[in-house]
Amino acid sequence: MATLSEAYREHPLHLRHIIPLDFSSLSTLPDSHAWFQPHDHDHNNHQDDDDDHGHDRDGGIPSIPIIDLADPNAMELMGMACENWGAFQLKNHGVSVSDIEEVEKEAKRFFDLPTEQKLKALRSPGGATGYGRARISPFFPKFMWHEGFTIVGSPSSDAKKIWPNHYQTFCDKIEIFQKQMNALSEKLTRMMFNLLEIPEEEKKWVGSTNSNNGAIQLNFYPCCPEPNRAMGLAPHTDTSLFTILHQSETNGLQIFKEGNGWVQVNPNPNSLIVHTGDFLHIISNARFKCALHRVVVNRNKKRYSVAYFHNPPLDYVVSPLVVNSNDARFRRVGVKEYFGIKAKNFGEALSLISTS
Ligand SMILES: C=C1C[C@]23C[C@@]1(O)CC[C@H]2[C@@]12CCC[C@@](C)(C(=O)O1)[C@H]2[C@@H]3C(=O)O
Numbered sequence: 001m002a003t004l005s006e007a008y009r010e011h012p013l014h015l016r017h018i019i020p021l022d023f024s025s026l027s028t029l030p031d032s033h034a035w036f037q038p039h040d041h042d043h044n045n046h047q048d049d050d051d052d053h054g055h056d057r058d059g060g061i062p063s064i065p066i067i068d069l070a071d072p073n074a075m076e077l078m079g080m081a082c083e084n085w086g087a088f089q090l091k092n093h094g095v096s097v098s099d100i101e102e103v104e105k106e107a108k109r110f111f112d113l114p115t116e117q118k119l120k121a122l123r124s125p126g127g128a129t130g131y132g133r134a135r136i137s138p139f140f141p142k143f144m145w146h147e148g149f150t151i152v153g154s155p156s157s158d159a160k161k162i163w164p165n166h167y168q169t170f171c172d173k174i175e176i177f178q179k180q181m182n183a184l185s186e187k188l189t190r191m192m193f194n195l196l197e198i199p200e201e202e203k204k205w206v207g208s209t210n211s212n213n214g215a216i217q218l219n220f221y222p223c224c225p226e227p228n229r230a231m232g233l234a235p236h237t238d239t240s241l242f243t244i245l246h247q248s249e250t251n252g253l254q255i256f257k258e259g260n261g262w263v264q265v266n267p268n269p270n271s272l273i274v275h276t277g278d279f280l281h282i283i284s285n286a287r288f289k290c291a292l293h294r295v296v297v298n299r300n301k302k303r304y305s306v307a308y309f310h311n312p313p314l315d316y317v318v319s320p321l322v323v324n325s326n327d328a329r330f331r332r333v334g335v336k337e338y339f340g341i342k343a344k345n346f347g348e349a350l351s352l353i354s355t356s
């Protein structure tokens with residue numbers, strides 16, 4: 001069975017796009033990380049540190065839908081949210097919040113380590129797992145104010161390098177989280193596929209996913225001396241069927257909404273954010289949007305988030321579900337093949353498989 005690591009092996013990154021800056025000793029923003037000029041007007045739609053709850057200050061800013069998984073209409077509401085936003089907040093999701101918090105605690109334990117310790121788990125140039133910059137780094141002229149740790153399958157070999165005698169807690173917490181994310185992902189996939197009326201033979205794989213086609217990403221955004229000129233995570237869509245994200249109490253995530261621009265997603269420790277990824281956009285023949293999102297940073301608050309990327313099996317082929325094949329907006333594409341196209345072309349990937 002093909003793996004995510006195989007998909008990335010053919011697209012090695014240069015080490016300068018993997019090794020993060022040592023942010024701990026910086027009191028000014030280096031030019032390498034300055035995305036905007038000091039007087040650029042409101043470019044970053046930045047929120048001050050004390051404005052964590054991001055209430056509508058001018059009354060008219062919409063926010064992503066909140067869906068209760070226990071609501072009998074949850075499936076239809078999810079469909080509308082995916083059509084209009086490509087994202088929603090999910091409450092009553094059935095995942096233990098304390099298990100999520102435990103993973104966040106482990107993320108803090110890792111990112112708070114001295115740089116030389118973290119570098120022991122550095123992602124290899126052609127690898128999928130390990131510590132490093134976001135893999136979209138080469139597509140931007142400046143570096144992001146961010147560190148990441150990507151986990152595909154078991155994290156034990158990386159965890160042993162970091163904590164030779166204390167790796168087990170990390171592995172246990174991740175494993176519990178992976179199981180919970182798999183269960184929730186299966187439930188959400190079934191609901192979305194029912195909504196899209198995907199035929200039975202196309203969804204045989206649902207429920208048989210294993211931890212090698214999902215990925216966990218621990219994200220860390222250190223305090224930034226000039227948050228208005230920096231970028232936490234540059235605008236991107238996720239390469240997944242959908243992504244389940246938990247942001248801790250610090251704001252920063254923004255979703256782009258046609259007609260409104262960048263809209264802040266308010267943190268809510270009890271809910272999870274779901275983003276429609278590229279694969280669901282393709283399968284739904286663009287009925288479901290894939291949300292363009294980014295992260296802005298804070299001056300005085302560190303920010304952590306945990307993302308789970310749910311993918312179809314890597315040896316599976318996705319194609320738009322249409323009655324008349326002339327209506328298909330994308331060609332059929334292998335999951336592993338698409339990961340490769342995205343790794344090589346990033347923002348152009350969807351247009352490269354477009355039929356028009
Ligand atoms: C499954 C994956 C999605 C991701 C690439 C990855 O293999 C694991 C890391 C993910 C991540 C997290 C930060 C943003 C992002 C764009 C990136 O650079 O690495 C996503 C990737 C993606 O969605 O393509």
Ligand SMILES: O=C(O)CCC(=O)C(=O)O
Binds near residue numbers: 238253295305
């Ligand atoms: O940190 C966040 O809130 C978003 C992270 C994200 O977009 C990602 O990991 O793909």
Ligand SMILES: [Fe+2]
Binds near residue numbers: 238243293
């Ligand atoms: Fe993302």
